[in-house]
Amino acid sequence: MNAASMSPLTLFAVFLAAGAATFLIRLSFIAVEGRVRLPAWFRTALQFVPAAMLSALIAPDLLMHDSQLFLSLQNSRLIAGIVAVIVAALTRSVGWTIVVGMAALIGMEMLN
Known part of the structure; x- marks a missing residue:
């Protein structure tokens, strides 16, 4: 299935899901800031x-x-x-x- 054969509603749902996933991944780093101590080598990397x-x-x-x-x-x-x-x-x-x-x-x- 390609994007041309998807209904507009399905394509919109895919965009929403991808946006939510990206947002949650970025939010996870912000949410744990100060609560989790990352190793120095990881912060450097x-x-x-x-x-x-x-x-x-x-x-x-x-x-x-x-x-x-x-x-x-x-x-x-x-x-x-x-x-x-x-x-x-x-x-x-x-x-x-x-x-x-x-x-x-x-x-x-x-x-x-």
Whole structure:
């Protein structure tokens, strides 16, 4: 069954259930704050979750093309990503990273 064959009410119920599950998972961390003492190694590991999640979302888009690993100078997304990483390291500015990364991507796409 795909989303197109579901009734609007069923699809709405799925969205509500997914939203409630997400809310309860996030609430669980807030609710236990101060009541449960997490080990220091776990608290340290939690600091890396946002970077790991972002990397997991972005890396396939930069490295893959048509379900194949695409490590080449013709891979404009990979080159723009490398440019963005360099800008981020040099400037520590999210704004400049986005602007320069997108400019690099658009420029390379126009050249291809």
